Amino acid sequence: MYSTVREALFGDEDIYAGFPLQEYPLDRHTWGGTDPIFGRLIAEVRPSRIIEAGTWRGWSAITMARACREHNVDCREIVCVDTWLGAGTHLVKEPDGTVIPSPMRTALNRRFGYPRIYDQFLANVIHTGCHDLIVPFAAPTNMAGSVLRTIGLQAELIYLDADHSYESVATDLRSFWPLLAPGGVFMAHDYATGFPGCRLAIDEFSEAHGLTRYVERAWCLLVK
Numbered sequence: 627m628y629s630t631v632r633e634a635l636f637g638d639e640d641i642y643a644g645f646p647l648q649e650y651p652l653d654r655h656t657w658g659g660t661d662p663i664f665g666r667l668i669a670e671v672r673p674s675r676i677i678e679a680g681t682w683r684g685w686s687a688i689t690m691a692r693a694c695r696e697h698n699v700d701c702r703e704i705v706c707v708d709t710w711l712g713a714g715t716h717l718v719k720e721p722d723g724t725v726i727p728s729p730m731r732t733a734l735n736r737r738f739g740y741p742r743i744y745d746q747f748l749a750n751v752i753h754t755g756c757h758d759l760i761v762p763f764a765a766p767t768n769m770a771g772s773v774l775r776t777i778g779l780q781a782e783l784i785y786l787d788a789d790h791s792y793e794s795v796a797t798d799l800r801s802f803w804p805l806l807a808p809g810g811v812f813m814a815h816d817y818a819t820g821f822p823g824c825r826l827a828i829d830e831f832s833e834a835h836g837l838t839r840y841v842e843r844a845w846c847l848l849v850k
């Protein structure tokens with residue numbers, strides 16, 4: 627039985643050791659990851675563990691780590707699940723040849739054809755001094771969810787901000803909900819910001835489980 631996900635994934639290894647930080651200046655690109663909603667939730671829920679699915683360059687996790695410090699929350703770890711490969715829409719050109727949101731395409735930082743967002747994520751975490759709390763779990767959400775359920779550790783706060791398609795959100799809800807501790811909060815991004823599939827999956831899941839949806843701007847919160 628493991629006491630942390632960090633221990634289960636990495637044992638004694640310090641995965642941040644030796645990272646060439648000088649090659650990666652702090653980068654601030656995020657999708658809502660610095661919003662005050664995170665601080666407020668952390669202060670209310672006081673989670674001992676947080677699981678995030680969809681991390682990108684780390685800002686939602688960094689904001690949560692900072693909030694834990696600010697509010698003296700005894701959080702042991704923030705587990706960040708991401709492939710660090712971006713979304714399919716970042717990878718290809720539109721049929722008419724236009725490049726899809728170029729900052730995101732550039733952000734993939736492909737080297738020899740393979741995205742290296744993970745390096746910038748690690749750099750941001752180290753630059754902000756959050757590496758004691760943030761634990762990367764580089765895997766697709768369905769794989770990570772299955773491993774986390776096997777490890778058997780729950781979290782009081784789960785943040786879902788990965789693939790926003792109906793199929794993925796529906797699968798991620800089913801996969802990560804069992805990882806939420808009783809009384810915990812499941813927070814999903816982009817409920818009300820132009821992702822109808824994401825919204826439909828959350829509506830169906832919450833209705834099937836008799837859960838109230840607390841909608842706050844782009845976020846939807848479900849309480850277990």
Ligand SMILES: C[S@@+](CC[C@H](N)C(=O)[O-])C[C@H]1O[C@@H](n2cnc3c(N)ncnc32)[C@H](O)[C@@H]1O
Nearest residue numbers: 656657659680682686709711712766767788789
């Ligand atoms: C919207 S971004 C996350 C933004 C981040 N929370 C922030 O505050 O900036 C979505 C992330 O989900 C990841 N992602 C997409 N589909 C995934 C999947 N099936 N499994 C794991 N990660 C996935 C992408 O690599 C991307 O980094």
